Amino acid sequence: MTAPLHLLFVCTGNSCRSQMAEGWARTLGGDRVIAESAGIEAHGKNPRAIAVMAEAGVDISAQESTRLSDDMLARADLVVTVCGHADEHCPVLPAGVRKLHWPLTDPAKATGTEEEIMAEFRRVRDEVNQRVHALLETELAADRTPND
Template identity: 65%
Template sequence: MSDAVRHILFLCTGNSCRSQMAEGWARHLGGDEVSVRSAGIEAHGLNPRAVEAMAEVDVDISGQASHRLTDEDLQWADLVVTVCGHADEHCPILPPGTRREHWPLDDPARAEGDEAAIREVFRACRDEIRARVNELLQRSENGPA
């Protein structure tokens, strides 16, 4: 990554699953090279299944908290990554120079079926987010995110 620490904000509807997992992955994979936050258009609380799915791969997000997007979050961010259509549609106008990227991820909290099937949906989402975060961090090493 470049000399400047990147400030990445992951934004979703409720800041309970996708943005929380993305925040965890970015911290885990980016280390000291990146500063990360997540927020929601609303705050629905941290989803225990997201915490469990991440713990399975030794990424602890249990200390993260769900919070509603603030103007301070937007001023802080170099890049805002929306991880659902609702957040993409309702993302406020960003400050000049702040970039925006959209990842259309399905909401694992809407998964149906027995517990095993729901866990598989969370795992698939977790793994897709890991791949996207990894790709984002690699792009950042080679130039603007």
């Protein structure tokens, strides 16, 4: 068995998008993935992100909002930035660590009624799910046997 793929999802405040991505990666990747998330800053956990992920059957309530560290970067096989600010301010990566960028809309900036705001959180949750699913399909393909 090969070592698990170590993914690190990075956004500005590690409160919504990167938290969702970490939750999806843990859920969809199982023991083939180690997922972490961090922010350029730590803004705390967003209760709406926790709620919409719970609606989809993914519990991210125990995940912490953390600041990006050199140790996290060193552990990662792949860093995925999920917003432009994080992409622009991501430190230089250690040799061998790859980087992807997903320009996701920040649901925390949604305005309108509570229903409209929650609809935006759900839309972003579903987009993150699709992106993580596709990423894992690609990245874990090497681990598959012809009978999978």
